[in-house]
Amino acid sequence: MDFGLKDNVVLITGAAQGIGKATAEVFADLGSTLVLFDINEDVLKQTAKALEKKNVQVLPLVCDVSNEQSIDVCINKIKVNYGRLNVLVNCAGITNSSLLYEIPTSEWDRVMSINAKSVYFLSQRAARIMIDQKISGRIISISSQASKIGEYGNGVYCCSKAMVNMFTQVLALELAQFNITVNAVCPGYVDTEIMQRVFRERGPLEGMTPKEYEEHLLKRVPLNRMVTPREIGEFIAFLASDRARYITGTSLTIAGGSTLI
Numbered sequence: 001m002d003f004g005l006k007d008n009v010v011l012i013t014g015a016a017q018g019i020g021k022a023t024a025e026v027f028a029d030l031g032s033t034l035v036l037f038d039i040n041e042d043v044l045k046q047t048a049k050a051l052e053k054k055n056v057q058v059l060p061l062v063c064d065v066s067n068e069q070s071i072d073v074c075i076n077k078i079k080v081n082y083g084r085l086n087v088l089v090n091c092a093g094i095t096n097s098s099l100l101y102e103i104p105t106s107e108w109d110r111v112m113s114i115n116a117k118s119v120y121f122l123s124q125r126a127a128r129i130m131i132d133q134k135i136s137g138r139i140i141s142i143s144s145q146a147s148k149i150g151e152y153g154n155g156v157y158c159c160s161k162a163m164v165n166m167f168t169q170v171l172a173l174e175l176a177q178f179n180i181t182v183n184a185v186c187p188g189y190v191d192t193e194i195m196q197r198v199f200r201e202r203g204p205l206e207g208m209t210p211k212e213y214e215e216h217l218l219k220r221v222p223l224n225r226m227v228t229p230r231e232i233g234e235f236i237a238f239l240a241s242d243r244a245r246y247i248t249g250t251s252l253t254i255a256g257g258s259t260l261i
Contacts, residue, residue: 005240006031014092022229037063064117088126090141097201100155115160172249182247188255223256
């Protein structure tokens with residue numbers, strides 16, 4: 001299906017692996033020009049090299065999305081190289097397995113900075129470029145089903161993603177006049193290395209082995225499996241396309257029905 005995204009300049013954060021990488025692969029298949037932000041330089045270079053084989057332009061930039069100065073340096077490189085930005089996908093994120101009454105302030109701040117504050121930083125700067133372009137733009141952020149249903153031992157993550165949902169609503173209201181849509185995607189359990197770490201670290205908090213905890217979580221999913229990063233990327237590409245031009249201000253769940261139980 002042609003989503004009309006060929007030659008669109010698409011910025012993806014957290015692009016070296018996981019959902020970000022899979023999303024980059026989807027946009028590459030659609031012929032988009034890719035700008036990839038990640039803090040892990042070695043893995044970022046590997047991902048960029050693989051994507052270049054799809055005959056698309058790829059600009060990998062090492063960026064700490066929790067740091068305004070780092071973001072501004074990289075955003076300026078986008079302006080210099082392309083002079084425009086059509087789509088921003090905020091994928092960068094981390095998790096933490098801690099009880100809220102025990103988590104150190106430093107860890108709370110770290111998760112909030114990467115998961116929530118970075119969305120504010122990047123979206124603000126992307127919006128300014130899109131407004132200057134005077135053409136439609138798309139801002140899409142990865143949230144989580146955990147933003148809607150609290151999870152034991154996952155409090156700071158839940159709070160950070162709830163912020164993403166509300167930020168999405170308000171920014172959508174403010175940018176509608178410029179024909180810029182703003183949406184969030186709320187995945188369930190995604191088959192990534194981060195999810196495997198969740199099984200290892202959060203299972204013991206609930207008195208389970210990693211395997212027991214995985215089975216416990218998947219019992220809550222009516223479709224009886226995790227979602228793949230590629231499926232998330234395809235959903236993001238739809239939201240970035242003109243086929244979704246009347247969708248804005250939403251936090252859309254893609255979780256195999258797990259939020260229904």
